[in-house]
Amino acid sequence: MMINFMELLGQFLLFFAKVGTVVIGFLILFAGVTMISRKKKPKEGSLEIKNLNNRFQEVKETLQTEVFTKEEIKKYQKEKKEKSKLEKKNSRENKPRLFVLNFQGDIKAKEAASLREEVTALLTLIREKDEVFVHLESPGGIVPGYGLAAGQLKRIRDRKIPLIISIDKVAASGGYMMACQGSKILASPFAVVGSIGVLAQIPNFNKVLKKNNIEFEQITGGEFKRTLTMFGENTEKAREKFQDEVDETHKLFKSFVKDARPQLDLDKVATGEHWYGTQALDLNLIDEVITSDDYLLSKFETHDIYELSYVKESKGLMQKLSAQITSKLESFFVGRVL
Numbered sequence: 001m002m003i004n005f006m007e008l009l010g011q012f013l014l015f016f017a018k019v020g021t022v023v024i025g026f027l028i029l030f031a032g033v034t035m036i037s038r039k040k041k042p043k044e045g046s047l048e049i050k051n052l053n054n055r056f057q058e059v060k061e062t063l064q065t066e067v068f069t070k071e072e073i074k075k076y077q078k079e080k081k082e083k084s085k086l087e088k089k090n091s092r093e094n095k096p097r098l099f100v101l102n103f104q105g106d107i108k109a110k111e112a113a114s115l116r117e118e119v120t121a122l123l124t125l126i127r128e129k130d131e132v133f134v135h136l137e138s139p140g141g142i143v144p145g146y147g148l149a150a151g152q153l154k155r156i157r158d159r160k161i162p163l164i165i166s167i168d169k170v171a172a173s174g175g176y177m178m179a180c181q182g183s184k185i186l187a188s189p190f191a192v193v194g195s196i197g198v199l200a201q202i203p204n205f206n207k208v209l210k211k212n213n214i215e216f217e218q219i220t221g222g223e224f225k226r227t228l229t230m231f232g233e234n235t236e237k238a239r240e241k242f243q244d245e246v247d248e249t250h251k252l253f254k255s256f257v258k259d260a261r262p263q264l265d266l267d268k269v270a271t272g273e274h275w276y277g278t279q280a281l282d283l284n285l286i287d288e289v290i291t292s293d294d295y296l297l298s299k300f301e302t303h304d305i306y307e308l309s310y311v312k313e314s315k316g317l318m319q320k321l322s323a324q325i326t327s328k329l330e331s332f333f334v335g336r337v338l
Helices: 005-040 052-067 070-089 112-123 143-158 174-179 206-211 236-260 277-282 292-298 317-333
Strands: 046-051 097-104 131-137 163-167 170-172 184-187 192-194 274-276 304-311
Touching (some): 046 052, 052 304, 097 112, 112 143, 131 170, 131 174, 131 292, 143 174, 143 236, 163 174, 170 174, 174 192, 174 236, 184 277, 192 277, 274 277
Parallel strands (some): 131 163, 163 184, 170 192
């Protein structure tokens, strides 16, 4: 059977025209998404500042327009104008400021890098009557990471600046190491607090290797360069050394907490246990049971409230996925964590 050449050529041209249309469409879409993402992408290494007073005021006025009568709205607007005049008379320098920082900790305490930038920026302009409020959420993690994060908060404490730490959900272990640096610690009723202890865990596959006739060799310079190992046969001496290291870390942890909160009974609270907010208050682990929302709202009229956040370069999808997988694995394979 013969096929008309011109008809076949026409079909090919039509096919390529359709494919070309789809490709061009994708390119236009990709270009558009790229332009939008570039516009929205924050500048790498920039410090973002939000005035929370404005946000509270907007929420308040939005609600008032829905529930107030016309007479009540007029009265409020009149009072607002009078209040605004009084505030203009008073220099803004006379009004204390409350700086809000947020710390969402993972096992490596990667947010310590941002916290360092935020604290450094604060210390360049903080005044004696200002306060720093840290909304802290962390279940703890590796010792060096949380040691650095706690050290950043200690910089504020050492300047004798009121440092309020607020725990709405959890600040345990390394998270509590950070929290104890506060001049005042707040927690919601069922926030998890405490866990002043050290955990070390490592799997050992030596029996599996032996069963499959696989040899494992490890060469070290120094008797205790490596104590417990994942693939070699662990000795009792290595276990004892590793236990000594864990005990020493726990001792340093307790000493750090005791220096910050001398009112604590360490024999009672440094057992690795955790408590809920209301229980933590009885143990002096915290100073008040209150949510972060209520505390900030109580300062709305008396303070200028600013939220600070250090914006880093945003990661791509694969980087984010890789980071999440790594974080989960580290929680199992890491040596000593708080």
